[in-house]
Amino acid sequence: MKRKIPLVITFIVGIVVIISEFIPHKPFGRISGELENWYLIIAGFAIILGQMNLFKVNLFKIRYKQKNWQFYIITLISFIIMVSCGLFWGTENNPGLFGNAESITSVVGSKPFDYLFDNIYQHLQATMFSLLAFFIASAAYRAFIARTLESNLLLIAAILVMLGNTSLGSSLTCWLPENLKFLHLPNISSFIMKFPTTAGQRAIMIGAGLGIIGSSLRIILGIERSYLGGE
Amino acid sequence: MKKIIFLFFLFFTCLLFSEDILFEVNDIPNDDGSALQLRWNASNISAEKIVIERKDNGGKPTFVLETDKSTGEFVDGTEISTGIEYSYKLTAYNENNEILATANSVTFSKAQWFNFKKLSLLIMSLIMIISIVYYIYSARSGKELYIRKIAGLESMDESVGRATEMGRPILFIPGTLDLDDMQTIAGLTLLGRLAQKAAEYEADIIVPVCRSMVLSTAKEVVKEAYLKAGRPDAYKPDSVFYLTDDQFGFVAGVDGIIIREKPAANFFLGAFYAESLILAETGFSSGAIQTAGTAMPSQLPFFVVACDYTLIGEELFAASAYLSKEPHQLGSLKGQDMGKAVFVIALVIGIILEISGIHFLKDFLTIH
Numbered sequence A: 001m002k003r004k005i006p007l008v009i010t011f012i013v014g015i016v017v018i019i020s021e022f023i024p025h026k027p028f029g030r031i032s033g034e035l036e037n038w039y040l041i042i043a044g045f046a047i048i049l050g051q052m053n054l055f056k057v058n059l060f061k062i063r064y065k066q067k068n069w070q071f072y073i074i075t076l077i078s079f080i081i082m083v084s085c086g087l088f089w090g091t092e093n094n095p096g097l098f099g100n101a102e103s104i105t106s107v108v109g110s111k112p113f114d115y116l117f118d119n120i121y122q123h124l125q126a127t128m129f130s131l132l133a134f135f136i137a138s139a140a141y142r143a144f145i146a147r148t149l150e151s152n153l154l155l156i157a158a159i160l161v162m163l164g165n166t167s168l169g170s171s172l173t174c175w176l177p178e179n180l181k182f183l184h185l186p187n188i189s190s191f192i193m194k195f196p197t198t199a200g201q202r203a204i205m206i207g208a209g210l211g212i213i214g215s216s217l218r219i220i221l222g223i224e225r226s227y228l229g230g231e
Numbered sequence B: 001m002k003k004i005i006f007l008f009f010l011f012f013t014c015l016l017f018s019e020d021i022l023f024e025v026n027d028i029p030n031d032d033g034s035a036l037q038l039r040w041n042a043s044n045i046s047a048e049k050i051v052i053e054r055k056d057n058g059g060k061p062t063f064v065l066e067t068d069k070s071t072g073e074f075v076d077g078t079e080i081s082t083g084i085e086y087s088y089k090l091t092a093y094n095e096n097n098e099i100l101a102t103a104n105s106v107t108f109s110k111a112q113w114f115n116f117k118k119l120s121l122l123i124m125s126l127i128m129i130i131s132i133v134y135y136i137y138s139a140r141s142g143k144e145l146y147i148r149k150i151a152g153l154e155s156m157d158e159s160v161g162r163a164t165e166m167g168r169p170i171l172f173i174p175g176t177l178d179l180d181d182m183q184t185i186a187g188l189t190l191l192g193r194l195a196q197k198a199a200e201y202e203a204d205i206i207v208p209v210c211r212s213m214v215l216s217t218a219k220e221v222v223k224e225a226y227l228k229a230g231r232p233d234a235y236k237p238d239s240v241f242y243l244t245d246d247q248f249g250f251v252a253g254v255d256g257i258i259i260r261e262k263p264a265a266n267f268f269l270g271a272f273y274a275e276s277l278i279l280a281e282t283g284f285s286s287g288a289i290q291t292a293g294t295a296m297p298s299q300l301p302f303f304v305v306a307c308d309y310t311l312i313g314e315e316l317f318a319a320s321a322y323l324s325k326e327p328h329q330l331g332s333l334k335g336q337d338m339g340k341a342v343f344v345i346a347l348v349i350g351i352i353l354e355i356s357g358i359h360f361l362k363d364f365l366t367i368h
Helices: A004-022 A028-063 A069-089 A102-108 A112-143 A149-164 A167-172 A178-183 A185-220 B002-018 B116-140 B156-166 B182-201 B212-228 B247-261 B275-285 B300-306 B314-324 B327-355 B360-365
Strands: B022-027 B036-041 B049-056 B062-067 B071-076 B085-093 B099-108 B170-173 B205-209 B240-242 B265-269 B289-294 B309-312
Touching: A004 A028, A004 A185, A004 B116, A028 A069, A028 B212, A028 B240, A069 A112, A102 A112, A112 A149, A112 B247, A112 B275, A112 B300, A149 A167, A149 A185, A167 A185, A178 A185, A185 B116, A185 B182, A185 B314, A185 B327, B022 B085, B022 B099, B036 B049, B036 B085, B049 B071, B062 B071, B116 B327, B116 B360, B156 B170, B156 B182, B156 B265, B156 B289, B170 B182, B170 B247, B182 B205, B182 B212, B182 B265, B182 B289, B182 B314, B205 B212, B205 B247, B212 B240, B247 B275, B265 B275, B275 B289, B275 B300, B289 B300, B289 B314, B300 B309, B309 B314, B314 B327, B327 B360
Parallel strands: B170 B205, B170 B265, B205 B240, B265 B289, B289 B309
Antiparallel strands: B022 B036, B036 B071, B049 B062, B049 B085, B085 B099
16 A cells, blocks of 8 residues: 555656646646646755754764764854854845844845855855866876777867867968868867767767656556665 | 818728738637737838737726837737637827727637647657557567666676675765656666665665755665665665755765765766766775766766766666566566667658758657
8 A cells, every 4th residue: 555555646647747748728738837836845845854854964973973073063063054144134135033134244244144155155166166177187087098999089089179179279270271171170179069979969868868758657657666665 | 170170080090000900819729728829010000109908808908018019929828718708909109109000809718628739749759658568568478578788787786795895885876956857766766776785785875865855755765675675674764864955065075975984886876967077086086886877968978987887868767677677677678769769760761851851750840
């Protein structure tokens, strides 16, 4: 019974949503939108669940002094500070429980939550994002090592694309006559990006799209049950 | 007398020019009857301002639109209901705000029972459904089905075994999108199988998530998997936990876990964006055996470079069925492949027709 009810709900909802895609007449036409609203409501409540889990897991690690327990204190303190600032003094134009924190705003220039968001949070986020540049370099180094025919092709294509996007690439082939303009490095680079890359990406997208249809059908028909913990 | 002549003149002028205004209101086809399409052309009388009003069932006129365009289209979707007679009045004004002409149009809105714009989608979906159902029944009747090997999935046992031998945990990330994304669901179905395997091998599994909805689902999936493996006592409720909804906050948290816990095997299965390479490269530097899978074409190259095994696009969605080895699940995969073959044929025919200058197939398949 515990398994059958979710399977029946999945089947009915799945079929109704598929039908509603093709029938604009009421009530079918609006079912999909209504279900999305339900999802948003549930997701809104689930946020509280997530915050509670975060608090509980970190508190547990601190209480039992698990490995690196000091880090979890920082997480909890940051969490409490941000929630308190938002709750008590609000964010941007929204007032909090204690108003708009005019006295603090006159000193720091913005509300406490916004101040912390702009001056700490955003910088930390940018720091994490900037790591990507270094990781791209290290990953590219490994990927471009010429070992097999495929990796050689990848290396050649990468060099052409990279050079084609720089002024050096442009100046290297600028002497080519008009009838050999297609060999101009920026043109080769643009050709690689426009045709083989796009073709490959679209093939993956079409495959993924069909995969989604297949997976959805397996779930709707109750063939795929592993998400319920069963076969 | 002069006034009467003037009014007479004005009336006839209006009558004369009103014939030059084209104003029509029609029901929008293939919709739920909640909107009407308005079209007008008053370019002949050089109108400077167009005002359109609406009356429903003889009620008060309501303002619909004011524009300086003498030719145009507008979709009126405010409080339109089916079965009610709507009477529209267009008034054209000159630069002195004097009425140049008026035009009326009366119509009903209708709700349709089938959206013909999506006929091609229905046909394609039916092909897929019939193909999948046919192969499921073929597989159930005992027919041998060939499914090619997927290296990334074959290595799952190896990864769990390695984690057990090394006494280190397995890290599983079900992507960074919410439960309404199919990739996340595909990741969670794989999590169930992996957790079961981990329970059987007595390996620890860590599942940090960045969406609250995914948290509750992942918890249930892992719990059920431990139960199914006959090891409910080994299930740790805190092995699945929420970090943050923020993209890079989540990356920082997971990177910290990778550095501190040094998992023996990392699984990144779901939807990923810019965080893919940061996660995969950190995992690579920790020496973990890594399996990734996503349908995000822009992130796949990063995973291919930094991970040992990568499930490309549809392989992620096929993974659960592939691992189950059950005939009806494998049958659905085969059906999916047959559906794909039909689409490839349609694609090739479409290309040939387009080159030949025949556009009907492209027009038919385009969903407006």
